[in-house]
Amino acid sequence: MLVTSKNLELKQRLLGECLRIQNVQIQTAKSAMDEAQESANEHQGAGIEDKFESFREACQIQRDMFAKQMDEAITGLAILKRIVATKENKVITLGSVVHTNLQKYFVSASVGEIxxxxEKYFAISTMSPIFKAMADKTSGDTFTFRDKQYHIEEVF
Known part of the structure; x- marks a missing residue:
């Protein structure tokens, strides 16, 4: 099927929404990380050492968890920034919008439902199992994922 400006506009809107969601995830993780660090610092040097030491340790673990989430979100953002939303994709790869008989996908970062x-689209990463099942296929092809047969109706 011929890619229209409407399709490219949709791809650009999907990319914009993924970028927005990814930036929110980064800010949320950073705020939570800073809050956990602040809690740990507030209880530093308090009187009953053992009790507060384990509390501070729990805060540090929480901060590390949020730091990991922030790193993953930053990595996702870097992947999103590599997508050229003005380019037509004939083959399913990073940046492709894929319409199947069952669902619609945007191959980008693992952001979830948009x-x-x-219209419902699922933003999936190139590391996801469903992407691996559809990778390098084109309009008219089929693939099987979790015992379901997918027919690729359109790729752009």
């Missing part, structure tokens, strides 16, 4: 104009 709703645009009442």
């Amino acid at each position: 709703n645009l104009n009442g």
Whole structure:
């Protein structure tokens, strides 16, 4: 199927929404990480050492968990920034919008469900099992994932 400016506009809107979601995840993780660090610092040097030492340790573990989430979100953002939303994809690869008989996908970062104009899209990463099943296929091809047969209706 011929890629229209409407398709490229949709791809750009999907990319914009993924970028927005990824930036929110980064800010949320950073705020939570800073808050956990602040809690640990507030209890530093308090009187009953053992009790507060384990509390501070728990705060540090929590901070590290949020730091890991922030790193993953930053990595996702870097992947999103590599996508050229003005380019047509004939083969399923990073940046492709894929319409199948069962669902619609945007191969980008693992952001989850995105709703645009009442249409549901799933933003998936190139590391996801469903992407691996559809990679390098094109319009008209089929693939099987979790015992379901998918027919690729359109790729752009």
